[in-house]
Amino acid sequence: MLSKSFYWKLSQTPEPSVKKHCKMCGKISVFTDTNIRRHNANGKNIYQFAIYKCEKNHTWNNKLSIYKTFSEHLVEKEEQKEESSILSSIPISNLAEEGVEVIYIVLDDVKGEHRIDKVLANQIEDWSRTQIIEKIKIGAIQLNGQVAKPSRKLSKGERISIFIH
Numbered sequence: 001m002l003s004k005s006f007y008w009k010l011s012q013t014p015e016p017s018v019k020k021h022c023k024m025c026g027k028i029s030v031f032t033d034t035n036i037r038r039h040n041a042n043g044k045n046i047y048q049f050a051i052y053k054c055e056k057n058h059t060w061n062n063k064l065s066i067y068k069t070f071s072e073h074l075v076e077k078e079e080q081k082e083e084s085s086i087l088s089s090i091p092i093s094n095l096a097e098e099g100v101e102v103i104y105i106v107l108d109d110v111k112g113e114h115r116i117d118k119v120l121a122n123q124i125e126d127w128s129r130t131q132i133i134e135k136i137k138i139g140a141i142q143l144n145g146q147v148a149k150p151s152r153k154l155s156k157g158e159r160i161s162i163f164i165h
């Protein structure tokens, strides 16, 4: 069986948009991630924020994580690595044309919470989230060689198998 493997590092990624109350607008507004990140040092901690903006351009700093200062250097290195290893989308149709029958995704690292259905829906453009959920349910997409729930959270070291028919 012809197979192809991908190696993924899942980082803690915030939602692209969040509905929340905007103090400036005085109502619930949709905040969109500007993809701008900021680090604030406060005593021994470093806070990482994602900068979101509402429809009227008001800013909201969404706190992503807190690092201790002693690991500052390490954190910086890790971030550079994450930036250079942006997840590649999986071209299912192209791979199927090449005769690939099974795709393996090895999770080299997982930070934060990632549902299998959401992660795959983000990275597979050829299939909708509904199609992906269906494939997970019928076992055409498996986790560690077994049928898993679409809501299953992924962990480091696990392997997703996608069977292309």
Ligand SMILES: [Zn+2]
Pocket (backbone or CB within 6 Å): 022, 023, 024, 025, 026, 029, 054, 055, 056, 057, 058
């Ligand atoms: Zn606003």
